[in-house]
Amino acid sequence: MPTIERADAWLCHIPVAAVRTDAVQSFVEQETVVVRLAGPDGLEGRGYSYTIGTGGTAVLALVEDYLLPRVVGADAARPEALWDRLRRSTLATTVGPITALALAAIDTAVWDLRARALGTPLAHLAGGAQDSVALYDTEGCWLHFGTDELVANAVAAADAGFGGVKVKIGKERAADDAARLAAVRDAVGPGMAIMVDANQGFTRDEAARRAHLLEPYDLTWIEEPLAADDVEGHALLARSTSIPVAVGESLYSLGQFRAYLDAGAASVLQPDVARVGGITPWLKVAHLAEAFGVPVAPHFLMELHVSLAAAVPNGRWVEWIPQLDSVTTSRIRHARGRALPPDAPGIGIDWDDRALESTVKAKERA
Ligand code: MG
Numbered sequence: 115m116p117t118i119e120r121a122d123a124w125l126c127h128i129p130v131a132a133v134r135t136d137a138v139q140s141f142v143e144q145e146t147v148v149v150r151l152a153g154p155d156g157l158e159g160r161g162y163s164y165t166i167g168t169g170g171t172a173v174l175a176l177v178e179d180y181l182l183p184r185v186v187g188a189d190a191a192r193p194e195a196l197w198d199r200l201r202r203s204t205l206a207t208t209v210g211p212i213t214a215l216a217l218a219a220i221d222t223a224v225w226d227l228r229a230r231a232l233g234t235p236l237a238h239l240a241g242g243a244q245d246s247v248a249l250y251d252t253e254g255c256w257l258h259f260g261t262d263e264l265v266a267n268a269v270a271a272a273d274a275g276f277g278g279v280k281v282k283i284g285k286e287r288a289a290d291d292a293a294r295l296a297a298v299r300d301a302v303g304p305g306m307a308i309m310v311d312a313n314q315g316f317t318r319d320e321a322a323r324r325a326h327l328l329e330p331y332d333l334t335w336i337e338e339p340l341a342a343d344d345v346e347g348h349a350l351l352a353r354s355t356s357i358p359v360a361v362g363e364s365l366y367s368l369g370q371f372r373a374y375l376d377a378g379a380a381s382v383l384q385p386d387v388a389r390v391g392g393i394t395p396w397l398k399v400a401h402l403a404e405a406f407g408v409p410v411a412p413h414f415l416m417e418l419h420v421s422l423a424a425a426v427p428n429g430r431w432v433e434w435i436p437q438l439d440s441v442t443t444s445r446i447r448h449a450r451g452r453a454l455p456p457d458a459p460g461i462g463i464d465w466d467d468r469a470l471e472s473t474v475k476a477k478e479r480a
Contacts, residue, residue, distance in 0.1 A: 116190040120152040120160075121182045123219065125174045126473040128441055130132040135258045137284025137315030144437055145170025147177060147215070149223040149471070151466025153190060160465060163218040163388035164415070168213070176216040180204060185220060190227040197221055197273050197394045209367040214391040221392025222418065226461040236418075236462060237455035240397055240425035246452035247423040249276030250307060251434045257282040265301045268308075275451040276434065278307030278334060284315040288324045296329045304332065311337035318347045323356040335360035335382050335411075348379035360384055362399075363413035366391070371399045375406045382430070386413040387422060393461075400426040416453070417463050421444055422457040438463065439469065441470045 126146040134141040151159040188196045207213045254267025268279045283291040321339040335358040340347045342364035352359045361385030374380040409430035412419035418461040424427030444464040447454040456462025
């Protein structure tokens with residue numbers, strides 16, 4: 115019974131290696147709320163969640179002012195009990211992104227402490243379904259890249275062994291998106307998976323029109339074509355196009371995922387362990403998807419998701435966006451396009467505390 119004896123949290127501003135753009139936003143810095151839990155015998159659990167640039171101080175305040183005081187004294191062997199108690203304590207701000215991110219920072223730390231106490235890697239503790247998971251690359255195919263650069267990056271990804279690439283779409287002219295996809299497909303050949311991501315950029319009619327234009331390129335999925343709360347619109351689109359529809363990075367609860375599955379509005383789910391509230395609810399989303407015959411391809415956070423996708427039988431892809439390299443010493447092992455979950459006890463992330471410290475702004479909640 116690893117009792118949580120102390121808990122603290124802080125906010126880091128982790129730079130991105132290169133600016134990332136999509137149809138609606140630019141990702142220039144990862145705000146990262148880190149939670150540290152001290153257990154017995156020097157055991158420590160470390161978790162985190164993130165934003166891509168706004169709201170980090172609000173998440174930290176919720177964690178520090180309301181949640182951490184309820185964490186001390188809890189049993190890290192019982193993540194369900196603690197998660198439910200914390201959720202009930204924030205009921206007036208649930209369901210919502212800030213609360214989900216706050217819960218996730220704590221829940222991932224609880225699982226880290228629990229796994230370390232048991233001497234077990236997260237992938238095994240959470241189910242251990244697969245030895246490895248297929249990798250696809252997103253880092254080379256942002257919207258601001260010109261077609262030549264996009265094609266070169268996609269070819270480089272194929273040469274490096276990735277099984278797929280994700281291309282951002284949402285150019286002003288639909289024909290420009292189609293031309294970029296045609297060039298990428300031509301360059302990588304028929305064996306490579308190509309996903310596209312609209313980041314909620316289209317209206318219903320525009321999404322249907324653009325999906326039709328992109329159908330010749332044998333796409334693995336079209337991601338977030340519409341506003342994330344338009345379940346009906348996604349269901350209509352799913353029935354009108356042969357391209358599988360993927361959603362999940364902008365959903366914040368198990369119930370929101372269920373609504374998509376019930377409506378037949380998604381063929382691929384992309385739960386984000388931070389945005390859905392942690393490992394505890396992430397696993398429920400994955401298992402629910404399995405019951406609907408739907409694979410999961412988690413959004414971002416490959417350092418955590420490699421273990422979770424491997425833990426469940428329907429974990430299909432992990433998204434390659436190395437974001438923690440500047441503040442960690444651990445690296446994801448991969449071979450022949452497949453990522454291997456870490457085998458060390460815990461969630462598998464070794465933080466470089468000196469590097470992490472350098473990303474803290476002193477004035478924040480000092
Ligand atoms: Mg996306």
